[in-house]
Amino acid sequence: MDAEEGTAGEVISEGKAKIRLCEGVFFNPYMELCRTLSSLCLGAVAAKKAVDCFCATGVRGIRYALENNCEVEFCDIDRRAVDCTRANLSLNGLEGEVHQGNISRLAFSLRGDFVEIDPFGTPAPYLIDAFRIIKGLKTAFLSITATDTAVLCGGKKRACMKNYHALPLNNMFTHEVGTRILIKRVAEVASEFNRGIEPLFSFSHRHYIKIIVKTERGAERAMESLQKCGFLVWCKVHGVRWGEYPALCCKDGQRAGPLWLGELHKSEVLQGMAGKGGERERRILSLMEGEMGLPPYYIDLHKLSKIACQHFVVSVNDALEKLREQGYRAFKTHFSPRAIKTDAPLKEVVQCLY
Numbered sequence: 001m002d003a004e005e006g007t008a009g010e011v012i013s014e015g016k017a018k019i020r021l022c023e024g025v026f027f028n029p030y031m032e033l034c035r036t037l038s039s040l041c042l043g044a045v046a047a048k049k050a051v052d053c054f055c056a057t058g059v060r061g062i063r064y065a066l067e068n069n070c071e072v073e074f075c076d077i078d079r080r081a082v083d084c085t086r087a088n089l090s091l092n093g094l095e096g097e098v099h100q101g102n103i104s105r106l107a108f109s110l111r112g113d114f115v116e117i118d119p120f121g122t123p124a125p126y127l128i129d130a131f132r133i134i135k136g137l138k139t140a141f142l143s144i145t146a147t148d149t150a151v152l153c154g155g156k157k158r159a160c161m162k163n164y165h166a167l168p169l170n171n172m173f174t175h176e177v178g179t180r181i182l183i184k185r186v187a188e189v190a191s192e193f194n195r196g197i198e199p200l201f202s203f204s205h206r207h208y209i210k211i212i213v214k215t216e217r218g219a220e221r222a223m224e225s226l227q228k229c230g231f232l233v234w235c236k237v238h239g240v241r242w243g244e245y246p247a248l249c250c251k252d253g254q255r256a257g258p259l260w261l262g263e264l265h266k267s268e269v270l271q272g273m274a275g276k277g278g279e280r281e282r283r284i285l286s287l288m289e290g291e292m293g294l295p296p297y298y299i300d301l302h303k304l305s306k307i308a309c310q311h312f313v314v315s316v317n318d319a320l321e322k323l324r325e326q327g328y329r330a331f332k333t334h335f336s337p338r339a340i341k342t343d344a345p346l347k348e349v350v351q352c353l354y
């Protein structure tokens with residue numbers, strides 16, 4: 001069985017669903033938080049019909065149906081996953097169509113306003129399929145998971161250029177860069193379908209990045225989204241600059257992108273999610289609220305101390321207080337418990353270390 005935990009035949013509970021694990025069908029219990037947040041988001045945007053394109057045991061789609069009272073259609077290339085999802089639908093007293101096949105073939109006949117793309121590794125080859133499923137809809141939502149974080153977060157530069165058409169950055173805010181590269185790639189594919197995107201919720205956790213975007217039809221919308229993409233330049237001395245194509249600050253400057261430079265979340269959606277979530281989810285969502293309206297990177301205080309050759313590491317709370325006293329906006333971030341997001345220039349944050 002292709003799972004990190006659990007044995008075939010065992011019935012587990014997750015959210016409102018009961019799921020029987022099946023021989024040879026993927027199930028990762030560590031993705032529970034990702035599924036919980038996605039289900040809250042589907043509820044907050046009041047989507048009517050989800051398509052769980054890579055369903056495996058069916059856990060995501062079944063939770064969406066039970067927790068939000070929406071319709072769900074399922075798809076998986078593996079016959080065992082299709083049988084497993086059908087069995088789990090009846091275990092939960094639900095009905096729903098489960099198709100066996102490659103999503104890239106089935107996409108032409110599937111329809112839904114909330115498309116779940118949760119493959120192994122990169123979602124890049126399946127983005128076109130997602131847009132085919134929502135073709136013709138004025139407004140729809142895409143929920144996309146990437147587990148190729150080594151690629152997006154600077155560990156495999158060539159693979160990132162190949163899959164995401166972007167240069168990553170292997171530095172202290174690599175996870176935000178990776179998240180923004182993924183969103184940029186979705187904006188590019190959206191524009192080819194004459195659609196724009198708006199990120200509602202962007203989450204980097206453990207080995208994955210999860211984004212949920214609203215997409216709207218229209219050439220103007222497409223152009224608006226593309227105009228929110230650009231580059232970012234980073235160096236240890238001059239800090240970070242971003243824009244359409246910022247010049248390198250010095251010979252040590254590194255450029256990342258193209259990447260998404262707009263907001264990562266939408267406040268009213270975060271609030272809608274928090275309204276139905278538990279304490280754990282509310283804590284994460286409130287960190288995301290704090291991230292809004294700030295520059296497109298975070299600062300890891302441990303790594304900054306190292307760069308500044310400091311042995312002492314200032315606590316996150318002390319750094320926030322010092323920056324706020326000087327009139328800067330400064331918040332914790334969901335990207336890392338050791339990091340902050342602020343509109344203070346890097347040299348001001350370095351001053352907090354002393």
Ligand SMILES: C[S@@+](CC[C@H](N)C(=O)[O-])C[C@H]1O[C@@H](n2cnc3c(N)ncnc32)[C@H](O)[C@@H]1O
Nearest residue numbers: 026054055056076077078081102103118119120
């Ligand atoms: C990461 S698992 C999905 C996990 C599931 N969404 C969950 O939350 O537990 C990926 C699934 O996609 C299926 N799959 C892989 N390639 C596919 C394709 N081209 N079309 C449809 N399903 C595919 C695999 O059989 C596998 O069950």
